[in-house]
Amino acid sequence: MFLAMTNSSADPWLKAQIDAAVAPYRDRLSEEEIAWMREQLAEVLAADPAASTLVRRARPITVDESGEVRRGPGGQVIQAPAGSNVVSIGRAGKKVG
Amino acid sequence: MLPEVDRIREGMAVVDAVAYRLARRIGPHVELEELRGIGRLALIRITETYDPARSTFAAYAGYKLKWAIFDEVRKMTHARAASARLNAVMASERHLEGVRDPDEGGELSAEGFQSRLTGLLEDQAAALAMGLSTSRTDAMSAADDSGSPEEVTARAEVAANVRGALEELPERERVLVERHYYGEEPFDAIAEDLGISKSWASRLHDRAIATLGKALRDHV
Numbered sequence: 001m002f003l004a005m006t007n008s009s010a011d012p013w014l015k016a017q018i019d020a021a022v023a024p025y026r027d028r029l030s031e032e033e034i035a036w037m038r039e040q041l042a043e044v045l046a047a048d049p050a051a052s053t054l055v056r057r058a059r060p061i062t063v064d065e066s067g068e069v070r071r072g073p074g075g076q077v078i079q080a081p082a083g084s085n086v087v088s089i090g091r092a093g094k095k096v097g
Numbered sequence: 098m099l100p101e102v103d104r105i106r107e108g109m110a111v112v113d114a115v116a117y118r119l120a121r122r123i124g125p126h127v128e129l130e131e132l133r134g135i136g137r138l139a140l141i142r143i144t145e146t147y148d149p150a151r152s153t154f155a156a157y158a159g160y161k162l163k164w165a166i167f168d169e170v171r172k173m174t175h176a177r178a179a180s181a182r183l184n185a186v187m188a189s190e191r192h193l194e195g196v197r198d199p200d201e202g203g204e205l206s207a208e209g210f211q212s213r214l215t216g217l218l219e220d221q222a223a224a225l226a227m228g229l230s231t232s233r234t235d236a237m238s239a240a241d242d243s244g245s246p247e248e249v250t251a252r253a254e255v256a257a258n259v260r261g262a263l264e265e266l267p268e269r270e271r272v273l274v275e276r277h278y279y280g281e282e283p284f285d286a287i288a289e290d291l292g293i294s295k296s297w298a299s300r301l302h303d304r305a306i307a308t309l310g311k312a313l314r315d316h317v
Contacts, residue, residue, distance in 0.1 A: 021218035024314045025226050028251045036182065037225050040189060043122060044221055051217060054199040058210035 104144045111158045112136035122186045126179050139165035177232040184278050185228025192224045195303040223310025230259040231278045262312035270305035
């Protein structure tokens with residue numbers, strides 16, 4: 001049994017958080033080790049209660065003009081394509097990104 | 098029915114949950130059933146030391162089972178790469194225990210939550226990198242590593258950076274990290290030896306990980 005891939009690879013915002021965390025080690029560890037670190041971080045964010053709550057609180061809310069949050073089949077927020085009318089707003093109500 | 102029997106029954110569910118979670122993190126060299134077996138054996142001892150005045154049984158058993166399983170898996174793990182990954186996961190798990198519930202301590206702004214998430218991921222990455230570096234602490238271990246000459250050099254550099262950063266840590270933090278991850282001594286035994294509580298040792302551990310992470314990031 002091994003760590004299952006979480007949906008972080010299908011979630012650009014989450015992937016960006018993990019990419020930033022492993023970036024300092026990219027040229028100093030092997031590709032395999034970096035991939036392993038990514039899997040571990042994704043698992044932590046998905047499975048640890050405090051970490052997953054933090055992800056939910058930190059994640060910008062993506063809405064289109066109707067105010068609807070766009071979510072994929074797994075419940076993850078879908079990022080807007082470039083140039084669309086969809087915007088992301090933070091929890092404080094300010095536009096982000 | 099005896100309370101111990103009830104606790105064993107309750108503990109079996111905790112064993113399954115902890116074993117499943119650790120199997121996902123530790124990887125393919127240890128089977129889920131093996132982890133369950135270690136957990137079941139440890140559970141008997143855990144029911145005997147449980148103090149109802151201090152916490153719920155599930156919380157106590159979850160904590161104790163996790164570290165009992167880690168300690169046993171560590172004894173069984175001899176391959177260098179697997180041993181390093183195990184150290185990395187242990188460092189990550191130890192650090193996670195100190196992470197507060199984000200909803201405690203008042204409402205944060207979006208930026209506040211983002212900043213805490215960034216900090217958590219930086220520290221977690223540092224814990225993993227530190228653990229991975231424990232298999233290559235000197236030129237000999239780096240020299241027989243697999244990979245291109247560039248990769249071997251880069252790995253030796255990470256190991257040297259970690260060792261250098263370790264030297265800069267305050268005495269007790271350095272001793273704790275060195276003895277636990279390089280000397281493979283049980284965490285609780287080191288805390289006792291240092292004359293500090295387990296919770297204080299955990300705080301020193303978290304501080305050491307944060308300092309090591311900053312040193313590693315500054316070395317880019």
